[in-house]
Amino acid sequence: MHPEPQHHEHVVAGGALPHPSDGYTHDHDEVPHTHPDPGVDPHEPLVAGPRALRIGIGGPVGSGKTALVAALCRALGDELRLAVVTNDIYTTEDADFLLRNGVLPAERVRAVETGCCPHTAIRDDISANLDAVEDLEATLGPLDLVLVESGGDNLTATFSKGLIDHQIFVVDVAGGDKVPRKGGPGVTAADLLVINKTDLAPLVGADLAVMDHDARARRGDRPTVFLSLVEDRLATPVADWIRDLAKARIPA
Amino acid sequence: MGLATLLVLADGRLPSGGHAHSGGLEAQVSAGRVRDIDDVAGFLHGKLATSGLVAAAFAAAACDRPARSPELDAGFDSRTPSPALRKASRAQGRALLRAARAMWSLPPVSREPHQPVALGVVASAGGLTPVEAAVAAAHGTVSGAASAAVRLLGLDPYAVHGLLARLAPDCDRIAAAAAARAGDPVDDLPAAGAPLLDIGAELHATWEVRLFAS
Numbered sequence: 001m002h003p004e005p006q007h008h009e010h011v012v013a014g015g016a017l018p019h020p021s022d023g024y025t026h027d028h029d030e031v032p033h034t035h036p037d038p039g040v041d042p043h044e045p046l047v048a049g050p051r052a053l054r055i056g057i058g059g060p061v062g063s064g065k066t067a068l069v070a071a072l073c074r075a076l077g078d079e080l081r082l083a084v085v086t087n088d089i090y091t092t093e094d095a096d097f098l099l100r101n102g103v104l105p106a107e108r109v110r111a112v113e114t115g116c117c118p119h120t121a122i123r124d125d126i127s128a129n130l131d132a133v134e135d136l137e138a139t140l141g142p143l144d145l146v147l148v149e150s151g152g153d154n155l156t157a158t159f160s161k162g163l164i165d166h167q168i169f170v171v172d173v174a175g176g177d178k179v180p181r182k183g184g185p186g187v188t189a190a191d192l193l194v195i196n197k198t199d200l201a202p203l204v205g206a207d208l209a210v211m212d213h214d215a216r217a218r219r220g221d222r223p224t225v226f227l228s229l230v231e232d233r234l235a236t237p238v239a240d241w242i243r244d245l246a247k248a249r250i251p252a
Numbered sequence: 253m254g255l256a257t258l259l260v261l262a263d264g265r266l267p268s269g270g271h272a273h274s275g276g277l278e279a280q281v282s283a284g285r286v287r288d289i290d291d292v293a294g295f296l297h298g299k300l301a302t303s304g305l306v307a308a309a310f311a312a313a314a315c316d317r318p319a320r321s322p323e324l325d326a327g328f329d330s331r332t333p334s335p336a337l338r339k340a341s342r343a344q345g346r347a348l349l350r351a352a353r354a355m356w357s358l359p360p361v362s363r364e365p366h367q368p369v370a371l372g373v374v375a376s377a378g379g380l381t382p383v384e385a386a387v388a389a390a391h392g393t394v395s396g397a398a399s400a401a402v403r404l405l406g407l408d409p410y411a412v413h414g415l416l417a418r419l420a421p422d423c424d425r426i427a428a429a430a431a432a433r434a435g436d437p438v439d440d441l442p443a444a445g446a447p448l449l450d451i452g453a454e455l456h457a458t459w460e461v462r463l464f465a466s
Contacts, residue, residue, distance in 0.1 A: 113272050114271075116403040116463045125270075127267055127269040131347065
């Protein structure tokens with residue numbers, strides 16, 4: 001007798017036993033083995049249905065990626081079922097930030113380590129991030145939106161299309177108003193460019209008109225938005241951009 | 253023999269999650285036990301002779317008879333006392349299967365097998381032999397940690413690759429020994445252990461700031 005498939009799947013996830021579809025007899029259950037947490041099944045039932053919209057958020061160190069993620073959780077948390085994957089070297093820092101700001105419970109945030117190579121984890125070898133997304137969906141049930149926040153990197157970092165559907169690149173005015181002119185795949189190819197911390201522009205002598213002009217020259221028709229999370233705690237233009245994508249994905 | 257296929261499988265750029273693991277090196281660097289190229293040489297020699305030998309044996313055995321993978325998986329579990337290392341091994345096994353499914357048609361295998369077991373099953377699916385699977389396992393045991401050494405210690409990458417070249421005959425020797433026993437009962441397969449790697453992995457898993465997953 002085989003147990004019903006759902007139950008068997010849980011046992012397999014513990015590690016040592018064959019998959020129900022692999023044709024082994026049940027005798028393999030009698031092979032002596034141990035489990036790290038006997039009696040504890042960490043897996044919720046897998047769910048049917050389409051997978052969540054995945055948005056990558058990249059950009060240099062300190063440009064405000066985590067603050068943007070927090071703002072998006074605040075803005076969208078009540079209308080979309082969302083979760084976050086972070087790639088920060090501080091394994092709990094970003095999760096703590098989101099918790100402290102009261103925008104996302106801990107079980108909706110996963111951290112992955114990147115082995116000193118944040119761009120590798122989002123572009124060349126996306127397996128750890130894909131596994132994190134899968135685990136979130138398996139644990140939480142169906143999701144509408146998963147935000148994948150990259151570790152702080154440089155202007156050449158971009159996400160693989162195998163990991164995300166659309167990507168946002170975040171730069172800030174304090175990094176210098178020449179950043180859009182420098183280009184790089186993040187600035188030129190991201191689906192949305194966010195120029196953050198506009199409230200600091202007068203203090204650092206950044207010319208927003210120059211940044212706007214250079215961004216248009218680099219990006220053609222791709223959208224660019226200016227943002228100050230101090231003044232707009234809901235990151236309204238970015239949240240609206242995501243709302244449109246989510247609507248296009250899930251027919252009403 | 254499928255030499256080019258073996259190169260594809262053993263390529264460090266194979267997107268199978270390895271880049272995020274230091275093979276236990278980060279914990280030993282932090283503890284001050286590994287500081288320079290000579291220390292790295294000692295670390296890699298020790299790792300190859302212990303976890304490298306076990307990985308090669310289980311990869312060869314799984315390649316020889318993929319249907320034995322559940323039994324091999326349990327046997328590898330019992331040779332991995334550290335829960336953190338079990339988790340790291342299973343995460344890399346899962347990631348390898350993800351990459352392999354895009355390359356070859358895999359036989360039924362559990363969702364998250366230990367990495368060497370996954371490697372053997374994948375090698376078999378790619379048409380490779382047990383000794384080739386064992387070479388990939390032994391080489392992978394040292395090359396991943398060597399790459400992490402360059403990043404963690406800022407070592408001269410040429411010096412590190414010189415080290416890998418000198419270790420290559422040892423990898424071949426260990427792989428041949430492992431493959432010769434591919435058909436042995438699971439309980440008779442090598443069980444060499446490295447307690448400092450186990451202890452280091454458990455400490456590493458508690459850090460708030462770490463660069464590598466293991």
